[in-house]
Amino acid sequence: MEDPVAHKRSVTVADVAKAARVSKATAARVLGGYGVVSGKIKDQVMAAAAALEYRPNELARSMSTGRSGIIGVVVGDIENAFFSLAVRGITDAARVAGFNVIISNSGEKLEAEKSAVDLLIGKRVDGLIVTPARCDSIDHLRHVRRAGMPLVLFDRTIPELDVDSVTGDDREAAIAATRFMVGEGHRRLAYVSAMDAEGNGFIDIGGISNSAVRERVEGFVSVLTEAGSPNPVHYVRLGATDQPQTDAVIKRLLADPSPPTAILASDSLVGLRVFKSLQSLGLSIPDDVSMISFLDADWTTVTVPPITIVDQHVYEMGKLAGERLVARIEQSPLAVERLRVRTRLVTRGSVAKR
Amino acid sequence: MEDPVAHKRSVTVADVAKAARVSKATAARVLGGYGVVSGKIKDQVMAAAAALEYRPNELARSMSTGRSGIIGVVVGDIENAFFSLAVRGITDAARVAGFNVIISNSGEKLEAEKSAVDLLIGKRVDGLIVTPARCDSIDHLRHVRRAGMPLVLFDRTIPELDVDSVTGDDREAAIAATRFMVGEGHRRLAYVSAMDAEGNGFIDIGGISNSAVRERVEGFVSVLTEAGSPNPVHYVRLGATDQPQTDAVIKRLLADPSPPTAILASDSLVGLRVFKSLQSLGLSIPDDVSMISFLDADWTTVTVPPITIVDQHVYEMGKLAGERLVARIEQSPLAVERLRVRTRLVTRGSVAKR
Numbered sequence: 001m002e003d004p005v006a007h008k009r010s011v012t013v014a015d016v017a018k019a020a021r022v023s024k025a026t027a028a029r030v031l032g033g034y035g036v037v038s039g040k041i042k043d044q045v046m047a048a049a050a051a052l053e054y055r056p057n058e059l060a061r062s063m064s065t066g067r068s069g070i071i072g073v074v075v076g077d078i079e080n081a082f083f084s085l086a087v088r089g090i091t092d093a094a095r096v097a098g099f100n101v102i103i104s105n106s107g108e109k110l111e112a113e114k115s116a117v118d119l120l121i122g123k124r125v126d127g128l129i130v131t132p133a134r135c136d137s138i139d140h141l142r143h144v145r146r147a148g149m150p151l152v153l154f155d156r157t158i159p160e161l162d163v164d165s166v167t168g169d170d171r172e173a174a175i176a177a178t179r180f181m182v183g184e185g186h187r188r189l190a191y192v193s194a195m196d197a198e199g200n201g202f203i204d205i206g207g208i209s210n211s212a213v214r215e216r217v218e219g220f221v222s223v224l225t226e227a228g229s230p231n232p233v234h235y236v237r238l239g240a241t242d243q244p245q246t247d248a249v250i251k252r253l254l255a256d257p258s259p260p261t262a263i264l265a266s267d268s269l270v271g272l273r274v275f276k277s278l279q280s281l282g283l284s285i286p287d288d289v290s291m292i293s294f295l296d297a298d299w300t301t302v303t304v305p306p307i308t309i310v311d312q313h314v315y316e317m318g319k320l321a322g323e324r325l326v327a328r329i330e331q332s333p334l335a336v337e338r339l340r341v342r343t344r345l346v347t348r349g350s351v352a353k354r
Numbered sequence: 355m356e357d358p359v360a361h362k363r364s365v366t367v368a369d370v371a372k373a374a375r376v377s378k379a380t381a382a383r384v385l386g387g388y389g390v391v392s393g394k395i396k397d398q399v400m401a402a403a404a405a406l407e408y409r410p411n412e413l414a415r416s417m418s419t420g421r422s423g424i425i426g427v428v429v430g431d432i433e434n435a436f437f438s439l440a441v442r443g444i445t446d447a448a449r450v451a452g453f454n455v456i457i458s459n460s461g462e463k464l465e466a467e468k469s470a471v472d473l474l475i476g477k478r479v480d481g482l483i484v485t486p487a488r489c490d491s492i493d494h495l496r497h498v499r500r501a502g503m504p505l506v507l508f509d510r511t512i513p514e515l516d517v518d519s520v521t522g523d524d525r526e527a528a529i530a531a532t533r534f535m536v537g538e539g540h541r542r543l544a545y546v547s548a549m550d551a552e553g554n555g556f557i558d559i560g561g562i563s564n565s566a567v568r569e570r571v572e573g574f575v576s577v578l579t580e581a582g583s584p585n586p587v588h589y590v591r592l593g594a595t596d597q598p599q600t601d602a603v604i605k606r607l608l609a610d611p612s613p614p615t616a617i618l619a620s621d622s623l624v625g626l627r628v629f630k631s632l633q634s635l636g637l638s639i640p641d642d643v644s645m646i647s648f649l650d651a652d653w654t655t656v657t658v659p660p661i662t663i664v665d666q667h668v669y670e671m672g673k674l675a676g677e678r679l680v681a682r683i684e685q686s687p688l689a690v691e692r693l694r695v696r697t698r699l700v701t702r703g704s705v706a707k708r
Binding site: 070078081085100102103104115119120123272276298299304 | 435457633657
């Protein structure tokens with residue numbers, strides 16, 4: 001059986017003051033981190049607080065400073081290396097400024113995102129970094145803005161919402177990757193994304209609710225149009241949400257009377273799934289099918305061949321978002337900025353000449 | 355410039371009651387989720403609450419139910435696939451039981467872990483799942499227990515602390531992997547971990563502060579002892595914390611007058627680094643050096659050869675930890691359980707016969 005828990009009275013500022021042999025006001029200044037106190041007195045109070053296992057009353061602290069010292073982050077999918085790396089960037093920036101970070105995962109589901117936003121607001125975070133699951137359903141984010149809570153959008157942007165954002169240069173990144181494949185002689189190019197497919201395969205680019213994916217597809221299509229492709233969206237496919245779905249997407253693409261010779265994968269999870277699909281079909285990369293993946297993920301350098309990727313500088317993106325949010329928390333009147341982090345195409349061995 | 359924020363008065367239960375044309379008591383019952391209310395009335399109140407963008411006052415809600423509905427999770431390293439997969443398991447279990455999850459990352463640093471635990475307690479979570487960075491520095495976890503806060507340890511266990519834990523069968527897993535390599539004819543086996551190395555290379559197994567790593571090393575050593583190895587710890591190496599460190603560890607191992615012929619990697623981050631080290635040295639796996647890695651990570655199936663791994667059933671581990679914590683939150687008097695999830699050796703192509 002569980003041990004009976006000895007219920008302990010909370011240690012108060014007065015207890016700490018007594019143990020440290022200072023006035024209650026002095027102890028409060030040290031423990032609250034305000035006012036000027038000599039280093040020696042500070043050490044004395046901190047030692048007493050540690051010995052007594054003093055824990056500040058969060059509510060009292062946040063009432064006195066007006067801040068909780070916590071940044072809330074709602075990520076799209078914590079299992080995606082993109083987000084876990086971004087979280088490190090955010091956390092590093094927050095730590096430098098004296099903020100802690102709590103994370104909630106939306107799994108790219110709008111309802112879970114709303115609930116995560118509510119939760120973090122309820123927990124009195126000082127500001128939020130959110131990766132919106134859908135850029136076309138934003139009432140809950142409007143509410144955050146109206147409540148005066150500092151907000152930075154991450155990876156995706158919402159023009160109708162006048163808030164800071166940190167994204168990649170998604171259109172330009174897709175243009176560079178697509179141009180590279182066209183330059184190597186490819187004419188039938190596919191774009192594969194994990195976005196949930198709606199409808200029956202018809203791609204309404206403007207209707208893609210994730211701005212990053214939409215801009216990448218727009219960039220991809222613009223290069224094919226430029227290159228004279230009669231139907232540049234012909235090989236654009238959504239719905240590669242897991243391995244079986246991706247296998248199905250790839251099989252359908254390759255069953256086309258004129259199958260694509262190269263594939264651009266929208267993120268590294270999709271890229272890995274596409275790689276596995278091609279592998280399981282016994283196809284050789286790049287001789288049978290060429291591919292490029294977004295994100296410089298771990299796996300892209302240990303495959304044979306290593307994968308040509310779009311380096312998104314994700315740590316940097318996270319760091320910028322963290323810094324921006326801290327600036328917004330600490331100095332209210334700032335112009336809204338939509339920051340774009342430049343990507344870089346890193347050519348390895350997964351695109352063949354045609 | 356930022357738009358001036360229209361400051362909005364908070365919507366109260368009374369406002370919702372008025373809009374829904376019900377009594378305040380009825381509205382409170384629906385919004386608080388207690389008592390019995392007809393489905394029609396419930397819909398009416400929820401519709402009014404949605405229209406008014408009513409947000410429950412967290413503090414009031416937690417005072418009435420005694421719970422915040424939130425589980426706090428402190429992970430070792432969110433960039434490690436082990437933890438991001440575990441978080442999905444925890445989150446799924448929590449969601450089924452009506453709990454939300456907030457995550458904080460210790461980066462395997464004791465001080466960051468303490469601060470994360472403080473933070474989550476301050477945020478009035480109903481319970482904590484913690485991966486202790488060190489199993490030999492536990493005052494902050496004792497404090498959690500003394501405060502009566504439900505706690506489940508994840509991945510590592512602390513015998514001196516009488517709390518639930520969910521771990522793998524680390525000793526048995528290492529025994530199975532090591533026996534397999536010995537069975538294939540290997541006699542000089544190395545064990546490589548990312549644990550920070552202390553001291554000058556002397557390995558005091560009992561002093562390894564991470565119980566999972568310690569048990570794995572113990573299992574590894576027991577098999578080598580059984581097989582008549584004169585010095586079974588000779589090739590046990592810590593400190594493979596990043597790629598350069600791992601390169602150095604591997605170079606030193608292979609510079610031994612009798613270099614090891616097979617390597618057991620303590621987790622999938624270490625496994626990937628070992629793979630890259632061997633690759634950069636121009637060594638062939640498994641012909642020059644064999645290897646096994648813990649964790650069925652994504653990358654292990656796309657390499658040539660695919661990597662023999664210890665499948666740790668991490669999602670299942672996370673789910674169990676979530677379920678255990680929920681049970682502990684909902685029904686206090688439960689016997690302490692130390693749950694161990696059985697692992698499975700999955701043989702692929704990275705171990706050669708000698």
